[in-house]
Amino acid sequence: MNRVGTRLLVLASAAILGACTTVGPDFEQPQVPWLAEWDGGSLELLADDGAGGSGRPSQTWWRSFNDSVLNDLIAEAQRANRNVRTAGLRIMEARAQLGIAGSTQYPQVQQATAGVLRTGQQRAGGPDASTTALDVGSRISWELDFWGKFKRSIEAADAGYLASIAQYDDLQVLMAAQVASLYCAIRTLEERLRITRDNTGLLRRSLEIAERLFKSGSESELDVQQARALYLSTLASVPALQSSLRQTQNALSTLLARAPGPLPEMVAGMNVIPHAGLDVIVDMPAELLRRRPDVRAAELQMAAQSALIGVSAADLYPAISLLGSVGLSATSVSRAPNVLSWAIGPSLVWNVFDRGRLTNTVLLQDARLQQLHEQYQESVLRAAREVDDSAVGFARTGEQILLLADSVQASQRSLRIATIQYREGLADFQRVIDSQRVLFSQQDLLVASRGSLAQNLIALYKAMGGGWETGRSRPVLDDATRETMSRRSDWKGLLSAPLPPADTELRRKPAKRATR
Numbered sequence: 001m002n003r004v005g006t007r008l009l010v011l012a013s014a015a016i017l018g019a020c021t022t023v024g025p026d027f028e029q030p031q032v033p034w035l036a037e038w039d040g041g042s043l044e045l046l047a048d049d050g051a052g053g054s055g056r057p058s059q060t061w062w063r064s065f066n067d068s069v070l071n072d073l074i075a076e077a078q079r080a081n082r083n084v085r086t087a088g089l090r091i092m093e094a095r096a097q098l099g100i101a102g103s104t105q106y107p108q109v110q111q112a113t114a115g116v117l118r119t120g121q122q123r124a125g126g127p128d129a130s131t132t133a134l135d136v137g138s139r140i141s142w143e144l145d146f147w148g149k150f151k152r153s154i155e156a157a158d159a160g161y162l163a164s165i166a167q168y169d170d171l172q173v174l175m176a177a178q179v180a181s182l183y184c185a186i187r188t189l190e191e192r193l194r195i196t197r198d199n200t201g202l203l204r205r206s207l208e209i210a211e212r213l214f215k216s217g218s219e220s221e222l223d224v225q226q227a228r229a230l231y232l233s234t235l236a237s238v239p240a241l242q243s244s245l246r247q248t249q250n251a252l253s254t255l256l257a258r259a260p261g262p263l264p265e266m267v268a269g270m271n272v273i274p275h276a277g278l279d280v281i282v283d284m285p286a287e288l289l290r291r292r293p294d295v296r297a298a299e300l301q302m303a304a305q306s307a308l309i310g311v312s313a314a315d316l317y318p319a320i321s322l323l324g325s326v327g328l329s330a331t332s333v334s335r336a337p338n339v340l341s342w343a344i345g346p347s348l349v350w351n352v353f354d355r356g357r358l359t360n361t362v363l364l365q366d367a368r369l370q371q372l373h374e375q376y377q378e379s380v381l382r383a384a385r386e387v388d389d390s391a392v393g394f395a396r397t398g399e400q401i402l403l404l405a406d407s408v409q410a411s412q413r414s415l416r417i418a419t420i421q422y423r424e425g426l427a428d429f430q431r432v433i434d435s436q437r438v439l440f441s442q443q444d445l446l447v448a449s450r451g452s453l454a455q456n457l458i459a460l461y462k463a464m465g466g467g468w469e470t471g472r473s474r475p476v477l478d479d480a481t482r483e484t485m486s487r488r489s490d491w492k493g494l495l496s497a498p499l500p501p502a503d504t505e506l507r508r509k510p511a512k513r514a515t516r
Helices: 003-018 043-048 061-065 068-080 082-105 149-215 221-255 285-291 293-314 352-423 429-464 469-473 479-488
Strands: 109-122 128-143 319-331 339-349
Touching: 043 352, 061 068, 061 149, 061 429, 068 082, 068 149, 082 149, 082 479, 149 221, 149 293, 149 429, 149 469, 221 429, 285 293, 285 352, 293 352, 352 429
Parallel strands: none
Antiparallel strands: 109 128, 128 319, 319 339
């Protein structure tokens, strides 16, 4: 090729590369029409009551309960829970997928061949004749990212990787909330059992008094039977509470990847329901909801799917590749020349007669994107509902506890008066029975409400999406898992690579769009 032809080829190649564009839609953050006007709903109740200040939820909100056992159990669950470990492995899978997508920036088809062939002939009465032939060659194909197909693939893999991290973050939030919820449920059941046993003791003494008075002829058998019925009905609630307690202990043990059963470290601090005030009121509900890991994961899944539309759309256009090959042939035959051959040039492939399949593939990817859009809207709506439900539950349960505490005091006073009047003959035994029944009911309801207050506080922190940030600083995989996977495959440092910082966002760069 002469010098002028070479220059023309270079200029044509530059023009082709300069015309490269990226087809498909550029992802934009989905809008939630009602979110801008939403003021947090029942969060205003907590702000009006002075429940907290303004700011973001604490990264370790559970420490406000001042319970070291609870702190240790949450840290263990966020590290050892099987679902958390599986989510960590999905991050490794996404890292590998991102590496696959990134490899498309380099030649996609590479092939090297080598062969040695020895042939021979044997003639009757003559010497043996043999030859050796050597063939070595290499072929390469590099498809140019003319329509942004590979760029979109990398964009999809990048969003998928960040989505897997957001799902891992969401499990960190879930583990903290579930452990705290089960822990408070266990402490509440322990306290309810204590109150039930205390009341059973009181009712047993009342039954003994009624039996003595009946035997002495001072009272009728009716008092005895009423006392016995109340005593036995109260005693009958103990097995049900014990069953619920053991089942809740089993649920917490399983969450910690332990064998079912009570946790020995919870022996200390029995019958004490964790209590904490709300440290923070978030004054930007819209940002609060968008920051939740499950909402971020839904958005990133949309971003990945949006990029896949571009990948499918690129198949509608011709694929331009650079092809090259080089080969060497040699033989042991005397005076046979060694041959070096090479070839280089462009290649164009266009699925002109398959557009029905390709266009419908684009539509398929677009329909999937719209489905994810609806799921995103649902996730934001669900998040808002969780915030409102837990906030109003926390506020109203606090009001209920104040009233129930006064009710318990009044019931205790009523029982003392009824008992004194009964002993002095001023009231019948039915008044004592009724007072005991009301006291036990109010005490049990007060304990249940205190447990509910803690549960609502935990639910509120979960709804705010707090508790995942510290997980970013911990290794995703434990040492044993990393060692096992490293022995099995060469991960080249991917297993120990740290997670990106907590404020990492999807990189969105505007891309040119091709017009059809």
